[in-house]
Amino acid sequence: MxxxxxxxxxxxxxxxxxxxxxxxxxxxxxxxxxxxxxxxxxxxxxxxxxxxxxxxxxxxxxxxxxxxxxxxxxxxxxxxxxxxxxxxxxxxxxxxxxxxxxxxxxxxxxxxxxADGVLVPRTRLLPYCGPCERALYGKYVKGGCPSCGAQADGNLCQTCARPNDCGDLLAPVCVLCGTPAVLRQCRRLYLPLEAHRKELTDFWDSVAMPPRLAAFRDGLLHDGLPDVAVSHPAQWGIEVPVEGFADQRIxxxxxxxxxxxxxxxxxxxxxxxxxxxxxxxxxxxxxxxxxxxxxxxxxxxxxxxxxxxxxxxxxxxxxxxxxxxxxxxxxxxxxxxxxxxxxxxxxxxxxxxxxxxxxxxxxxxxxxxxxxxxxxEFELDGLDRTRDHLHTSWNQWLSRLFAALREDCAGVTPEEAPGGTGWDLLAERLDFSARELRSSYGVSGFAPRRAVALLDEVVRLADDFHLVNAPERDRAAGRSAYRAALAAELAVACALTAWAWPVMPEGAGRLAAALGVTAGGPVTSAALAAPAPGVRLVPPTGPVFGF
CATH class of the missing domain: 3.40.50.620 (HUPs)
Incomplete structure (x- = not known):
């Protein structure tokens, strides 16, 4: 295989x-x-x-x-x-x-x-709540992070992402009842990461990581790799299959x-x-x-x-x-x-x-x-702006295109090959966009924010192209050039069924159905091809992208 x-x-x-x-x-x-x-x-x-x-x-x-x-x-x-x-x-x-x-x-x-000695027993302090009669770990306890001082849950700080051992939290409190926790000795199983420093540093040297993660790694190495608890006194979870820890969970x-x-x-x-x-x-x-x-x-x-x-x-x-x-x-x-x-x-x-x-x-x-x-920061107003953008940019361009094809081409793909004023330059720019999209979607250059910006630029260029060529419709000598421009826009629309598929698969699928093509093709310049002449188009009754 x-x-x-x-x-x-x-x-x-x-x-x-x-x-x-x-x-x-x-x-x-x-x-x-x-x-x-x-x-x-x-x-x-x-x-x-x-x-x-x-x-x-x-x-x-x-x-x-x-x-x-x-x-x-x-x-x-x-x-x-x-x-x-x-x-x-x-x-x-x-x-x-x-x-x-x-x-x-x-x-x-x-x-x-x-059995291989990777997990070992340690006796450490663990918070305990008397009123709840419960050992406190994970989400059951909160306190000050021993690394940064911010309020943290047991085992992990959501602010600095550093681990803790629950017992080293500052002023630990039971989340269930709010009672300050007392510390008790508890024998649990641990993964001592420091014992694996050489293997970890060899691994870290072999794999690329973003600077934020590299800085986090360097902090761990500087402070000493922690022991991480791998069992807890609890009732929810899978029982620890090791003698002496039957009351604990993995x-x-x-x-x-x-x-x-x-x-x-x-x-x-x-x-x-x-x-x-x-x-x-x-x-x-x-x-x-x-x-x-x-x-x-x-x-x-x-x-x-x-x-x-x-x-x-x-x-x-x-x-x-x-x-x-x-x-x-x-x-x-x-x-x-x-x-x-x-x-x-x-x-x-x-x-x-x-x-x-x-x-x-x-x-x-x-x-x-x-x-x-x-x-x-997530803002509902921002989400509304995204929806409005899809409507006023993407969907309005497609609505104008399908309306023009219905009125001037009887709702089928024109006989003319893609063309029109500025088409050669637009095709060159779209070829560049396809290459940039491949880079932004690919593993080594993965940048989805860049991909979204590129897709918006493609739609803006296509809409501008439509408006530039629209006056040809009113010239008797320009009708053929106008239909060629519509064919060019159809080529862009077909390209979006592939280029936009990773970001907005639902809309790309609707557009593909309207054009009679298959959505989700390779993100390449080859996708920039109009349906064959005479193919009947089936414009969607509602918005193509979003709703």
């Missing part, structure tokens, strides 16, 4: 619906790259999953008076539906509570890593590594990755089947940096799986100056935006405002 290009988008936690911050971060961008590569005819896969066993899921369930499994399954289904409505197409999606064999594989992986970070390993190839999955149950040995893992040996390009938010930069590579290398080959990292998407958060219900929900504005508007908006290198 030939190796395929692999893209991963970090799993999301099903403690609520999908919000626009999720889409502005890894998911739409990863789908854009997948669509571009797939249109080129390359074997490409986009994999993702859900983090069903995060503490935020159980915390949500307690607040709603429900079982954690019901919350994970219910919101998990809503999230997958919203992904589809937003045009995000996964080739494989790991769902822990539903995938047969998943728990067995996680258990086997954990047992193996412990940390979600290890489960994300398991999801990664279960996605290492086209035929991978819980059933193919682990065929004999939890007692299978090392030879049963997914690295021995007919899967891709090439690691993925990973899309994730900066708050997941420790997992993707250090924890995952360490555990994957210990298992013998393929290491990541690159990183696409986004910053935070904010609302009213604060990071969007499902747990705090501080969000604009994807379903609401998709229902009101459609996937084209939402995808174009979050890509044009993608938080690359800096946080971005």
């Amino acid at each position: 030939s190796a395929s290009l692999w893209i991963t988008a970090t799993p999301t936690t099903p403690n609520g619906e999908l919000h626009v911050g999720h889409l502005a971060g890894p998911y739409v961008a990863a789908d854009v790259l997948r669509r571009f590569l797939k249109a080129d005819g390359l074997p490409v896969r986009l994999t993702g999953g859900l983090a069903d066993h995060e503490s935020a899921v159980e915390l949500c369930a307690l607040g709603q008076g429900r079982k954690a499994a019901e919350v994970a399954d219910g919101y998990g289904e809503a999230i997958t539906v919203d992904w589809r409505r937003a045009g995000v197409e996964f080739d494989q999606l790991v769902r822990p509570n539903q995938d047969k064999g998943y728990r067995a594989f996680v258990t086997s992986l954990f047992r193996r890593l412990h 940390a979600p970070a290890v489960e994300e590594v398991a999801s990664y390993l279960l996605s290492t190839g086209p035929e991978s999955g819980p059933e193919s990755g682990l065929k004999g149950g939890p007692d299978n040995g090392p030879e049963s893992g997914p690295e021995n089947g007919e899967e891709s040996a090439r690691g993925p390009l990973q899309f994730f938010g900066i708050d997941r940096a420790v997992l993707h930069l250090a924890v995952l590579p360490t555990l994957v290398a210990a298992y013998g799986g393929p290491l990541p080959t690159g990183f696409q990292v986004n910053e935070y998407y904010r609302l009213d100056g604060r990071k969007l958060s499902t747990t705090r219900r501080h969000a604009v929900w994807a379903l609401d935006v998709l229902t009101d504005a459609g996937s084209d508007t939402l995808r174009r908006h979050v890509l044009s405002d993608r938080p690359e290198g800096r946080p971005a």
Whole structure:
């Protein structure tokens, strides 16, 4: 089986619906790259999953008076539906509570890593709430970040992205009841990253990373790589299969590594990755089947940096799986100056935006405002401006074009070849745009914000071309030149069914249906070709892009 290009988008936690911050971060961008590569005819896969066993899921369930499994399954289904409505197409999606064999594989992986000495016991202080009679970790506890001082959750600071051990939080407080936590000694299992410094630095030297991530890495190296807890005293999650830790559950970070390993190839999955149950040995893992040996390009938010930069590579290398080959990292998407958060219900929900504005508007908006290198602020007025732009620019040009074809060409493609005043220069500029789009969509130069700007420029040039050539219609000697100009505009419209497909697949599909062509072709200058003369066009009854 030939190796395929692999893209991963970090799993999301099903403690609520999908919000626009999720889409502005890894998911739409990863789908854009997948669509571009797939249109080129390359074997490409986009994999993702859900983090069903995060503490935020159980915390949500307690607040709603429900079982954690019901919350994970219910919101998990809503999230997958919203992904589809937003045009995000996964080739494989790991769902822990539903995938047969998943728990067995996680258990086997954990047992193996412990047996190999990768995971070791440590006794450390852990916050405890007396009134709730609960050990506090993850979303159950908040306090000051020991690295930057900002308010942080247990295990991770959302401000500086540094990990913590819960017990080193400043003034820890129980999230459930607000009681200041007391610290108790607790023996848990840990991944000591410092013991793997050499392997990690060798890996980091071999893979390119954006400056933001490189700076984060340098900070970790300077301060000393931390020990990361991989088990917690809890009731929600997968039981630790190690003697002496029966009352603990496997940390979600290890489960994300398991999801990664279960996605290492086209035929991978819980059933193919682990065929004999939890007692299978090392030879049963997914690295021995007919899967891709090439690691993925990973899309994730900066708050997941420790997992993707250090924890995952360490555990994957210990298992013998393929290491990541690159990183696409986004910053935070904010609302009213604060990071969007499902747990705090501080969000604009994807379903609401998709229902009101459609996937084209939402995808174009979050890509044009993608938080690359800096946080971005979501504004409903900005979304309205995006919708208005699609209407007054893209859709109005297409409406004028289809109206002209109906009135002057009986609704069919003209006999004339593409031409008109300025066509040669326009074709030259569009050829340049196609090459720039390929660069902006491609792996090495991936820049979706640039791609959106290029697409807008293509439409503006086509609209200007239409207006320049419109007077030819009123000249008896100019009718043929006018129809040639319409044929040229049809060529541009056909090109957009390919060029705009990665960004706005719904509208590109509508346009392709109207023109009688197939959407999603390669992003090349060859797409700049009008339908054959005499082909009857079927203009859509509503807006082409957005609604």
